[in-house]
Amino acid sequence: MNWTQLKQISLQEITAWAETQSWCLAMTECAQDAEWHSEGDVWTHTKMVLDQLFELEEWSLLSNHEQVVLIFTALFHDVAKPLTTEVDSETGRVRSPKHAVKGEHVARKVLRELECDLATREEIARLVRYHGRPAFLLEREEPTHEVIRLSWLVNNKLLYLFALADTRGRDTDSMSRPEENLYFWKMMAQESNCYTQPFSFQNDQARFLFFQQQKPNLHYVPHEDYSCTVTLMVGLPGSGKDTWLARNRNNLPVISLDVIRYELDVDPADNQGQVAQLARERCREFLRQGTSFAFNATNTMKLTRNRWVDLFADYKAKIDMVYLEPEFDQILRQNKSRSNAVPESVIHRLAEKIEPPTWMECHKLMLCGGFEN
Missing domain, CATH: 3.40.50.300 (P-loop containing nucleotide triphosphate hydrolases)
Known part of the structure; x- marks a missing residue:
């Protein structure tokens, strides 16, 4: 099975293919913290997220490319939990620190082996890397900077839609960070005009400085006077x-x-x-x-x-x-x-x-x- 074939088959066929892969088998054996995922193992959660994608109101309005990107983001978003999961010896809580960071690399490797094109592969890999960010927006010191920064790495609309499916794709009723928190990501991205496209900086140097500085100033417009x-x-x-x-x-x-x-x-x-x-x-x-x-x-x-x-x-x-x-x-x-x-x-x-x-x-x-x- 290669990327061209996978893009053209049904969700049921995609999940059937995934279940023959070693990285998926590892997810079926990986437990999760009951407070966040009372539904059970990682693969059970993953299949629930995949189903929730098709329940999104916006799903039918997405392009075929956007749908494919979200499906494979869901498939890989927790793929590295088996590599990172640990049990706290004092509390007994199950944690998977930096699973999104490692998941980006796993997704990239698998997609490269499937001969996925470079642009699509990186789009999916970065969504895997940042899929948890919207839930934590209100904890950021500069929430606006967060959505602007991410707009140059992922499509904020797809990130938001995936976060919705990820939140809904579990059995846990009481969430520490309710779904309503995700709407702030959408609202802030829309207000900054970077919901469906990257934030528009005044020039390339303004963008470069924004990402290089610890406390960037969005209103500063630098001259583009390069030495070489x-x-x-x-x-x-x-x-x-x-x-x-x-x-x-x-x-x-x-x-x-x-x-x-x-x-x-x-x-x-x-x-x-x-x-x-x-x-x-x-x-x-x-x-x-x-x-x-x-x-x-x-x-x-x-x-x-x-x-x-x-x-x-x-x-x-x-x-x-x-x-x-x-x-x-x-x-x-x-x-x-x-x-x-x-x-x-x-x-x-x-x-x-x-x-x-x-x-x-x-x-x-x-x-x-x-x-x-």
Whole structure:
């Protein structure tokens, strides 16, 4: 069964397929906290949420794509509970800390193996990651900032509709956070004009600063006066970053971590401190001169990218991110043809934890499934 086939079959057929998968079998054996889920195990709750989607008043008004996205968000929203569930030794309460964070990675892996297209996969993975946020909106210090921030990661309408189905898809009558709380998410998103589309910032720099600052000011409109442009490449080893730069940015000087490793004779498996230090020095040289350049490394983790983004932003550079993800078999083939091929086990490990970049991290974002862009 692949993604194209799954999109075209009924809900009953989708659940029947899911029940043959190891990640689903784990959900059937995973207990939940009775106060929140008196209906029982995780898979029982998941099927109830799937049913509740079709009961939503808005369901028939959604596009086929939106319906598919919500169905698979429901399928995966608690998929990582078996990986995170623990029982508090003092209270006996069942908890699943950070199950949404881990669930994003599980959903991404399964959807990638099903050959789901990149844009849809990330839409579903991020809804899985943030599916619990609407219920906690009133606990946020800046609720408006919360819905604005999420509008650049997910569709707030779909997030709200899923939160409704998730709340209704359980047997527990008395909820600590009643369904009425979810309506505040919808109301606030509508008032900020970001219910069905991302919030409209005055310019790219205003958006970039909003996501970078601890206490952003929505009313501040910065000038877009960049010192230079840094093209930051993101992708697994063998994804074709060098080829993309040669075809699309052949006028730019390139700082490549692979090249620096070769110069310093540092193995990719060894400590990379010396490599990173030299790369930062070379970046600073271009930044001080106001020279645009490309920075080429895997950059597959957001935490890693943040260190470079902070450096570039300190010099007032415009930051363009380019994420490449050809088919996984193609990545492995291209890696084998490299002079400095990375062990396939390393590529598989990186793929398990990869975090594709989002609009929260840069001024311009390009998500490419190949070299068509």
